[in-house]
Amino acid sequence: MTAMPSEGASIPPPVEDFLMNFLMKHNMTQTLECFQTEWHKLGNGRESAAEIESVPDVYTRSEHLERALEDCESMCAKYQQKASAAEAQFEKLRKERNHHRTAHRRILQEKKTMGQELKRLSRQVDDLRKELEELTEKHNAALREKMLAKLQRDKASQRATQLEQTARAVSASQLAPTRTTAIATTAAVANTTAQRPLPSLAKATKRLQSPVLSQSQRMPATLPRPEQLLPPPNLRPMTPGRAKALTVVNTVKASTCAVGAIALHPQGDLLAAVDDAGIMSIWQLPGGQLEQQVAAHPSWLADVRFHPDGTLLLTAGSHPKVDLWSSAGLCVVTSFLEHAHCVWSCDFHHTGDFIASGSMDNTVKVWDITTGKCLHTIRSHTDSVNVVRFQPHSNHILSGGADKIVRVTDGRTGLAVGSMEAHTNAVSDIAFTYAGDVAVSCDLDGTVCAWSMRDRTLLHTAKLGPHPANCIAVDTSGQVVAVGSGDGAIKVLALDTFDLITELQAHDDAVQALVFDHAGGFLVSCGSDGTIRLWS
Incomplete structure (x- = not known):
């Protein structure tokens, strides 16, 4: 008797095993003995095992198909999950697209509105500029009239x-x-x-x-x-030697304000x-x-x-x-x-x-x-x-x-x-x-x-x-240059070399103006301290 194939066998059993198992299962011993005797005699005359027929194992195939079906169902479940996720992602993207589209339309509308407002403001600026020019022209005309009137008043006062x-x-x-x-x-x-x-x-x-x-x-x-x-x-030339010896010989308090x-x-x-x-x-x-x-x-x-x-x-x-x-x-x-x-x-x-x-x-x-x-x-x-x-x-x-x-x-x-x-x-x-x-x-x-x-x-x-340096003066001989400074000093330079000869200190505030005597006898200065000083 041939043994039953194992459950995990993947090769279908021969035909004789299938028949013998079937006869043994139904207790058909006589038929089984006759089948074995005839099958033995028949088997002695076969040339090779390739001629032995086999019967497909339906149970094994069913088991394979069940396993394949389970694999397909699990893959299908995975694909369904991925499809659901993709659908949710698609829905999310669709909502975002609709949101951005709405925002884009709103921005376009705002841009159009701002463009119209900008054009309106530009036209208003042009109108205001024209009005400003007209007002400026009127102001200048009024100012000229005022000055002419003042001039006429001065002339009348002058005649009187x-x-x-x-x-x-x-x-x-x-x-x-x-x-x-x-x-x-x-x-x-x-x-x-x-x-x-x-x-x-x-x-x-x-x-x-x-x-x-x-x-x-x-x-x-x-x-x-x-x-x-x-x-x-x-x-009398103002030589560098004379310039170095300049001192204040007279000071006049000319004003309570700066003498400019x-x-x-x-x-x-x-x-x-x-x-x-x-x-x-x-x-x-x-x-x-x-x-x-x-x-x-x-x-x-x-x-x-x-x-x-x-x-x-x-x-x-x-x-x-x-x-x-x-x-x-x-x-x-x-x-x-x-x-x-x-x-x-x-x-x-x-x-x-x-x-x-x-x-x-x-x-x-x-x-x-x-x-x-x-x-x-x-x-x-x-x-x-x-x-x-x-x-x-x-x-x-x-x-x-x-x-x-x-x-x-x-x-x-x-x-x-x-x-x-x-x-x-x-x-x-x-x-x-x-x-x-x-x-x-x-x-x-x-x-x-x-x-x-x-x-x-x-x-x-x-x-x-x-x-x-607020002011500058050149003596008549063309030898020295006097520069009035913001610190109250008068800096004297040699004109030909621009070397500093001396610094004259007397003013309490910035020096505002300088002038040399035409004959070279003295230098006059004035400043923000309200004084006029004579240097010689």
């Missing part, structure tokens, strides 16, 4: 007090016989100017543009004679000073006696200059105008009214027929004294113009400002000639040698520069900081 001023001029001429001719000339100029009709508002508006000038109104071309370039015959500028009369015996209270005063030198004083301005004054013949004075200050004064009676002869902001500096041409002014409105203006018209408006500076000076015996104008550049302009044409750049801060003052061939400038960093006016090249540089 003309007799009194003439009497004062006669009295002053008795005190100073050498200036009798100058006083008579000043009275004639004042009379002529007082009788001159005032320009209308339309004409004043037209003067905002430089007029086309006739040949008689133009600044004449000048070629200095050789004797004009020589120093005065009575000059001083100017020396061409004859050298009078000194004009202006202060931050708007007071202009005339002092006798070297004694320091007060001769005349006038409230020239309701606010501060920044600069004062004498006419080349000493008959007139020029002042500039916080108002957008330049005043021309009679030096005899200290009365206003005329005013020049085209600047838009305060005027920091002014100067006379060496002929005395023209003046230049520099303002906080970034412009330099050239004026004709005879006609009172603005010949040129120079707009070469990009910031406030702090100082403007005519080159001696020339028509060139040097101006310096907060843009740190010294610019050279032809006063006849109003066109730029060149520029000189070396300063690191705003230019505060400019001065020339007597011949005008060398210019010196200083700035608020304490830097002092010397320039050759032939080719506008830098000759020397001195660093005198950290305090600002």
